[in-house]
Amino acid sequence: TQLLEQSPQFLSIQEGENLTVYCNSSSVFSSLQWYRQEPGEGPVLLVTVVTGGEVKKLKRLTFQFGDARKDSSLHITAAQPGDTGLYLCADGSGNTGKLIFGQGTTLQVKP
Amino acid sequence: NAGVMQNPRHLVRRRGQEARLRCSPMKGHSHVYWYRQLPEEGLKFMVYLQKENIIDESGMPKERFSAEFPKEGPSILRIQQVVRGDSAAYFCASSPSGGRVQPQHFGDGTRLSIL
Secondary structure, three states: OOOOEEOOOEEEEEEEEEEEEEEEEOOOOOEEEEEEOOOOOEEEEEEOOOOOEEEEEEEEEEEEEOOOOOEEEEEEEOOOHHHHHHEEEEEEEOOOOOOEEEEOEEEEEEE | OOOEEEEEEEEEOOOOOOOOEEEEEOOOOOEEEEEEEOOOOOEEEEEEEEEEEEEEEOOOOOEEEEEEHHHHHHEEEEEEEOOOOHHEEEEEEOOOOOOOOOEEEEEOOOOEEEE
């Protein structure tokens, strides 16, 4: 059974700081996805990456996918309070596409 | 999260009662996934359905839980004889087709509390 481990589990920073969160898999990712979830809401897809070594940017967010497709990082530049939330990585597993999630990184950005 | 509608948003049941959770997928989506989220944890896959068919129920508890996605109407996740451990947030997601690279759109969940 594939296991996704995210670190750190919790992160509290001041507005304007940079941060990086990590996602490591016990096996090769099929299709790595990053989601952000705010309290009381469902996860919202941020990005999907499938190619080893791929880098994608979404405004102040930079997503990197390891060459071996077993790890990924999410870097946020100049964090803002609106970035506060639970960041989840997930793998689209098997032919059905069911998602296997990590336990998430809870990010708090203080004004 | 626009498009995937879940109701009710909050549901309170006493131990032994039945809970019915509904999910209307986005327009044009015929694939539905159900996930469960315990406090401070990620989501755990429960079941994957297409219209009138259960494709993968490997994440469903063997007893008391069932799911359906009829030809007409929403997908239903049914929990019979609820216990305290069933308290969680239940999310459904839909996609236009199955497959590992298809994006899944999530609803805002049903928060089930068992008294």
